[in-house]
Amino acid sequence: MIDDISFYTAGCCCQLEAFAVKGGKWRKKQFPALFAVIKHRNVGNILFDTGYSDHFHSATNTFPNKLYRWTLPVQLLSNEKAVSILSRNNIKSTEVNHIILSHFHADHIAGIKDFPEAMLHALEAGFRQIQNQKGLSAVSKGLLKTLLPVDVASRMQFIDTAQKCVLPKWMAPFKFGYDIFNDGSLMAIDLPGHALGHMGILVNYKKPYFLVADACWDRKAFQDLKFPSKCVNFLMVDVKAYTKTIQQLHELHCLNPDLAIIPSHCEASINEILNL
Numbered sequence: 001m002i003d004d005i006s007f008y009t010a011g012c013c014c015q016l017e018a019f020a021v022k023g024g025k026w027r028k029k030q031f032p033a034l035f036a037v038i039k040h041r042n043v044g045n046i047l048f049d050t051g052y053s054d055h056f057h058s059a060t061n062t063f064p065n066k067l068y069r070w071t072l073p074v075q076l077l078s079n080e081k082a083v084s085i086l087s088r089n090n091i092k093s094t095e096v097n098h099i100i101l102s103h104f105h106a107d108h109i110a111g112i113k114d115f116p117e118a119m120l121h122a123l124e125a126g127f128r129q130i131q132n133q134k135g136l137s138a139v140s141k142g143l144l145k146t147l148l149p150v151d152v153a154s155r156m157q158f159i160d161t162a163q164k165c166v167l168p169k170w171m172a173p174f175k176f177g178y179d180i181f182n183d184g185s186l187m188a189i190d191l192p193g194h195a196l197g198h199m200g201i202l203v204n205y206k207k208p209y210f211l212v213a214d215a216c217w218d219r220k221a222f223q224d225l226k227f228p229s230k231c232v233n234f235l236m237v238d239v240k241a242y243t244k245t246i247q248q249l250h251e252l253h254c255l256n257p258d259l260a261i262i263p264s265h266c267e268a269s270i271n272e273i274l275n276l
């Protein structure tokens, strides 16, 4: 059972608005990196993603990883990383028991090392990919393996080893999810296309939240079917699946206009839910 959920951002990157949404302006825009802190009555403090942290800077000091920070310049003050924000909210780094990872891009995993006690939860395909890719090939996919702690394998639990569960009818066209803690509180839902093993979570709190990570960068994608520029298609692992995922989110949004569907880098969506 979820007792509380809070939303924060840990840093942001700067890129052209036109890349994120077709028809957007050709000017630089900040894309904040969202993370959520979920208090679960039985399993304790859970993070959904981590945003950026100082580890991102040390991981991108040398080539080829440096190409990542050149392509996506990151802004992060030391008091903006997740571990600092939690400390201000009286949560010690060792009191984070679980981190659910939407996928393994650096802006979602950079803070893992700051939470040494946390069990990690992700889909297996994403983890296998970051483990197996090296050098330029890894960086070109937004993967920086050095952000993973040395004991990552022993702390990792694959969400998709569990049996798929049927989602409530109002989540149509999404039919199945993985019940992460076997109590219906947090359902992981496949959102393929953006990266291997990319997923979102449905948080069954007083008001449900569907955290969709990078299924789209801007909510206009699922609200108005305004897709990102085709020139960023190369960033997607599967453009066809990415498009289908957005169409499914659009269908869900049309059937449930009040459901909070939150992409991880959409400033407008984040500003509505942010805890400062």
Ligand SMILES: [Zn+2]
Residues within 6 Å of the ligand: 103, 105, 194, 195, 214
């Ligand atoms: Zn991503």
